[in-house]
Amino acid sequence: MSTPLDPIDDERNAADQPRHDWTRAQAEALYDLPFADLIFRSQSIHRRNFDPNRVEIASLLSIKTGGCPEDCGYCSQSAHYRTGVKATRLMDISAVVQTARRARDAGASRFCMAAAWRNPKDRDLDQVCAMVSAVKDLGMETCATLGMLSEDQARRLQEAGLDFYNHNVDTSPEFYGQIITTRTMQDRIETLGFARKAGLKVCCGGIVGLGETIDDRLGMLMLLANLEAHPESVPINMWNEVDGVPVNNTAERPDPISLVRVIAVARIMMPGSVVRLSAGRQYMTDELQALCFVAGANSIFIGDVLLTTKNPQTSRDASLLDRLGIASKLDSVSAKVQIADEAAVKAAV
Ligand code: SAM
Ligand code: DTB
Ligand code: SF4
Numbered sequence: 001m002s003t004p005l006d007p008i009d010d011e012r013n014a015a016d017q018p019r020h021d022w023t024r025a026q027a028e029a030l031y032d033l034p035f036a037d038l039i040f041r042s043q044s045i046h047r048r049n050f051d052p053n054r055v056e057i058a059s060l061l062s063i064k065t066g067g068c069p070e071d072c073g074y075c076s077q078s079a080h081y082r083t084g085v086k087a088t089r090l091m092d093i094s095a096v097v098q099t100a101r102r103a104r105d106a107g108a109s110r111f112c113m114a115a116a117w118r119n120p121k122d123r124d125l126d127q128v129c130a131m132v133s134a135v136k137d138l139g140m141e142t143c144a145t146l147g148m149l150s151e152d153q154a155r156r157l158q159e160a161g162l163d164f165y166n167h168n169v170d171t172s173p174e175f176y177g178q179i180i181t182t183r184t185m186q187d188r189i190e191t192l193g194f195a196r197k198a199g200l201k202v203c204c205g206g207i208v209g210l211g212e213t214i215d216d217r218l219g220m221l222m223l224l225a226n227l228e229a230h231p232e233s234v235p236i237n238m239w240n241e242v243d244g245v246p247v248n249n250t251a252e253r254p255d256p257i258s259l260v261r262v263i264a265v266a267r268i269m270m271p272g273s274v275v276r277l278s279a280g281r282q283y284m285t286d287e288l289q290a291l292c293f294v295a296g297a298n299s300i301f302i303g304d305v306l307l308t309t310k311n312p313q314t315s316r317d318a319s320l321l322d323r324l325g326i327a328s329k330l331d332s333v334s335a336k337v338q339i340a341d342e343a344a345v346k347a348a349v
Contacts (some may be wrong), residue, residue, distance in 0.1 A: 022225050022269055027218040030265045035257065039295055042264035045271045046296040055326050056274055056299035058110040058143070059103035059339055062307040063131065064090045064124075068116035070147070072170070073179045074210055074251075076242040076308045076349055077116040083244040084349065085308050090115065090124055093131050100135045103339045106302065106314060107329030111135050112143035112166060112203075114307055118183070119148040129160035136161035143203055143233075148183065148191045154198035164233060165195040166203035172219030175212045179247065189227075196229065204231035208262060209239035209280065211250025217262050225269035233299065234266055234273045238280025240309035242349055253283065260291045267296025274299045282310045286320050293324065302330065303339040305348040314339070 030038065046052055066077045067087030076083040100111045113131060120128065125146075132142050144157060145166035154165065169188055170176065176185050195202055204227075206220045224231060238259065239251055254262075266275050276299035277284075277292050284292075302314050318330035338345065 018230050018270070018272060020226050020228065020230075022222050024218065024222065027222050027265060027269070030268055031214065031218055031261050035261075038261060038264050039291075042267040042296045043294055045268055046298070049271050050274075050298055053324075053326050054298065055293060055321060055328065056110065056276070057108045057328055057330065058112060058276070058299060058301050059100075059106075059108035059303050060112045060114060060301050060306050061091075061096060061099050061103075061340070062116070062344075063096055063113045063128070064088060064115035064117065065308060066116055069118050070182045071180060073246040074207060074239055074242065075245065078245070081245045083242055086347070087116075090127055093127065093134055096131045097134045097138070099339065099341075100138055100140060103303065104138055104140050106339055108140070108302060108339075110141040110143055110164070111138075112145060112164075112301075114145045114166075115147070117147040119150075120146045120153060122153075125153055125156060129156055132157060132160040132162045136163075145203075148187055149194050151194045151197065154191075154194040154200060158198040158200050163201055164203045165192075165200045166233075166235070167191050167195065168204055168206050168235065168237075169220060169223055170206045171210060171212055172216035173223060174219055175210070175216040178250075179210060192227070192231075201232040202229070203233035203235060203276075205233075205235035205237065205276070205278070207237045207239055207279070208254050208259060209251055210247050211252055214258060217258070218265065221262070221266050221269055224266075230270040230273050232273060233276060234270060235276040235278035235299075236263060236266065236297070237278040238283065240279045240282065240306065242309065256284070256288045256291075259288070260295050263292050263297050264295040276300065279306055279309065279311075281312050286323075289320060290324055293326070304345050305340045308347070308349055310348050 065088045066085045067079050068077045071080045076085045135142050141163045143164035173185050275297045277297040321328045
């Protein structure tokens with residue numbers, strides 16, 4: 001092995017002593033380990049902090065789709081690009097609760113409500129708070145992702161029963177400006193700070209496959225791991241391809257081995273965080289997903305659609321988890337569960 005790994009100290013890296021001082025050299029040294037050594041380290045750390053045979057099941061609903069004023073270069077919902085996604089109004093509470101109940105009955109323990117906003121208007125936030133309280137009453141963990149928040153909005157969401165706020169850094173600080181120009185990385189960090197201050201748990205990660213380098217992938221992980229507190233959830237999305245967005249000019253589907261390495265490094269750097277294998281599972285083989293779980297991923301979204309793009313069918317996920325010996329409520333339900341309604345599944349790109 002060419003690069004000495006000292007002073008990486010896995011013992012010091014238990015969840016109760018999380019580190020926030022990761023250097024680029026250490027991140028690179030981990031990423032470059034021979035594959036078996038990297039996976040052994042990440043799986044050992046995973047086992048010290050989690051049940052290795054458990055995967056969290058979350059479900060996602062777009063409560064307000066499209067027409068977004070932001071220019072995120074990967075996104076089907078930005079009003080800046082012609083992607084064929086139709087803008088909708090904020091959903092009724094009853095329809096949201098109905099979808100959440102279906103997701104719960106299909107085996108999901110967390111329900112994430114997403115809106116294509118730069119930031120919520122106060123009037124809309126009242127409606128989202130009512131949704132959050134109603135979903136919480138179903139006995140589910142609640143998560144929302146609504147764009148930038150003010151301190152007061154974060155507090156109101158927390159009081160309504162919100163458990164998690166999702167707001168991603170998306171990529172490395174160096175690559176960020178090539179993907180988004182309408183909000184800065186600093187804006188995002190500020191919203192994450194307001195969420196924390198309000199007592200919300202933080203769900204924060206990013207995307208691979210936009211055309212970023214491996215250094216960018218590691219830069220994103222370092223940014224997350226060196227935050228004052230590690231996000232409780234870290235979604236790693238692989239870009240779900242969308243026609244008509246600028247990222248098509250640079251995008252490259254990551255080498256599957258690189259994806260597994262990224263997951264393993266995330267697990268080692270943020271040992272107590274739940275790492276979600278998020279968008280992009282539609283392109284992954286069962287074997288690749290299994291490797292990601294072994295490397296330390298321990299959460300997925302179920303449902304045939306994410307927000308506007310496809311996700312594996314729940315029956316396929318049920319079969320995969322079952323064959324891996326990962327207990328879930330999914331294997332006890334009908335093989336034909338459809339959480340989103342028919343129209344959303346047809347519209348998914
Ligand atoms: N509009 C809100 C915002 O961006 O703050 C919340 C929803 S937005 C869709 C949440 C995250 O989903 C983005 O930050 C990005 O990381 C991820 N995402 C969006 N489109 C994606 C795509 N096509 N493939 C993979 N991930 C995507
Ligand atoms: C996250 O990191 N991934 C989810 C959730 N947070 C909101 C969103 C994935 C969206 C995939 C693209 C789409 O379906 O439009
Ligand atoms: Fe809007 Fe969110 Fe899409 Fe960016 S990622 S364009 S903020 S919906």
